[in-house]
Structures are given as structure tokens and as C-alpha cells.
Amino acid sequence: MIQALEVLAYTAEGARRPHAVRLPPDPFDGRVHAAAMHQAVRMFLANQRQGTAQTKTRGFVSGGNRKPWRQKGTGRARQGSIRAPNWPGGGTVFGPIPRDYRMGMPKRLRRLARRSALNARARERALAVIEPLAFEAPRTKRMVEIIGRMGLADRRVLVLTDRLEHNVALSARNLRNVDVMRFADASTYDILRADAVLIEEPALGTLEAGDEAPREVESPRPAPKSGPTARAREGARGAQPARKKPATRPAPAKKAPAKKATPAGKPAAKAKATAAKPAKKAAEAAPKAKKADAKKPGKKG
Numbered sequence: 001m002i003q004a005l006e007v008l009a010y011t012a013e014g015a016r017r018p019h020a021v022r023l024p025p026d027p028f029d030g031r032v033h034a035a036a037m038h039q040a041v042r043m044f045l046a047n048q049r050q051g052t053a054q055t056k057t058r059g060f061v062s063g064g065n066r067k068p069w070r071q072k073g074t075g076r077a078r079q080g081s082i083r084a085p086n087w088p089g090g091g092t093v094f095g096p097i098p099r100d101y102r103m104g105m106p107k108r109l110r111r112l113a114r115r116s117a118l119n120a121r122a123r124e125r126a127l128a129v130i131e132p133l134a135f136e137a138p139r140t141k142r143m144v145e146i147i148g149r150m151g152l153a154d155r156r157v158l159v160l161t162d163r164l165e166h167n168v169a170l171s172a173r174n175l176r177n178v179d180v181m182r183f184a185d186a187s188t189y190d191i192l193r194a195d196a197v198l199i200e201e202p203a204l205g206t207l208e209a210g211d212e213a214p215r216e217v218e219s220p221r222p223a224p225k226s227g228p229t230a231r232a233r234e235g236a237r238g239a240q241p242a243r244k245k246p247a248t249r250p251a252p253a254k255k256a257p258a259k260k261a262t263p264a265g266k267p268a269a270k271a272k273a274t275a276a277k278p279a280k281k282a283a284e285a286a287p288k289a290k291k292a293d294a295k296k297p298g299k300k301g
Helices: 034-047 107-123 140-149 166-172 188-193 228-239 268-295
Strands: 006-010 019-022 127-130 157-161 178-182 196-200 208-212
Touching: 034 107, 034 188, 107 127, 107 188, 140 166, 157 166, 157 188, 166 178
Parallel strands: 006 127, 127 196, 157 178, 157 196
Antiparallel strands: 006 019, 019 208
16 A cells, blocks of 8 residues: 655645645655666757757868978878868867767656655655745846745755746746746656755645645655664663574384295295205215325325
8 A cells, every 4th residue: 555645735825824835746655766766868969969960070170271381201190181180270080970869768767767856855854835926027136045944945946836937937947956847847857956846736736735744854865774773683682582492303223124934834844944944064074085085195104
């Protein structure tokens, strides 16, 4: 859910109203797109350039139609013209030529940049709402008094009116730091260039009353990374009891492989015959060993 932005409200004479006003969600949705604003400002500044700068190359400078001296025999460096770039009064190398610096942006991106600029000023508490300015005749002194009551005498102020007010524009025309234009005509560059933006209430439609306006409004600052608050958080974390680790269970011992049981179908006599085979082999091997010993010749004395 988009949280409604609240800004200070002033009367037509520059006096602060007791309650702030809530800005409409369109275009004040609180979102700021920095890349779109950057591109819009670049486009605006590039489109202000005329692109008429031009310099003369050696082909456009008058004179230098002949060789200043002969090629050899003078002891000087060879030269072909007195209008070469290395000569005083010669041509310019790679100088500017007339060109078009104009840039373009899609319509949706321009709207996004303008909406982001308004949201940025509203979040910085640099935007306020003022009642419709009614000037019967151009009065620069009255405009200076209104700006002074609001505490914006030394800042660049942009006044956005609901419709074109000729007397209001003439009253601020002689003030260096005050610009007056219609709300629909303000560009992203105009909004970001101003230190404070004053919008007439009819330009935003019907506005709801907000909370009571504080006496002094400061720009929101990010919370410090280090300080008493951060230290208190760290202390609270350290004061928490340490969590007990779950007790590890010992691994189960490996069981020795069970011996294979003899099948019940085999008779006991077969088992005895199997056990008697080694004894029978030993008895047969004994007489063979004796015969071998008798064949061996005895030692000579």
C-alpha cells in the first residue's frame, strides 16, 4: 500500500496553516527513479545548445597560397603554407563544426522522470502547497514579502500555478531566485533546479487535511550506523542466553557378520566325512616321505 505524503500548507499571504495536507497519489506515489531523472536533465541541457560553434581549418583561412621558402638549401624546416596549424594565424585542427545536439526521450519515460522529481522534492520536505495567488496588479514588493514570510528569501523558489497568472509572473520576473510557471509546464529540470517548490492548491485538486504541522520541519536523515542506538542493539544481542546445542548421540556399534548356518537338509555323516579328509591325506603322505629318505645317499666318512 502506498503511504500518502504530507507537506506543509500556506495561505496566500505566506502564513503557515495549522494542519498539513496530504498529496494525491497521482503523481505523488513516493517512488523516485534516479536514472530517468538523470536522462531527462541531460536531454534538457543538450536541447538548450544551439550547435552553431564553428572554427576555420587551413582550407578556410585566407592567405598561404604559396610556399614560404624553397624546400632545400635554407637551413630551415620545410614548410608548405603559412596557414598550416603550426603557424600563428593558421587553421584549427579538429575544431567544432555546426551540429545538432538534440536528444529525445519516450513520452512515458519523461512522465516518469517528472513524477520522480516531484516525489523527491516531497520526500525531502522541499515541497509545499499554497493557496491561489491573486494579484490585482504586478507587485514585486508583495511577492518578496510572501517569500520572506515562508523563510525562503535566500533560496531558489519555483512557484507552480494552476493557470497562467500574468500579474503573478510579472511580480516575480525581476526576482533572480524566483520562477513562476504553470504546474503542467514544469519540467524535470525546473523542479530539480529549485531549492523549494510551491504549488497552488487548485493545481493538485481537492486535498485532504493531514496531521498538525510541526513548528520546525527538518529533512529526514538516515539512522547512524554507529552510536548509542547501535551499541544498545549489540548489548541486547549479547545479553541473550546462548542457545544449547543438541546433544549428539553416539554412533551405533557395527555388528559382526553372522556365520552362515548349515542347511538343515544335510546329514551329519557328510559333515564327518568332510572333517576326516585332511587326516587321510596326512596318512598317505607319511610312507612316501620315508621312501624318499631311504633313496638319499649317506655321507662319506
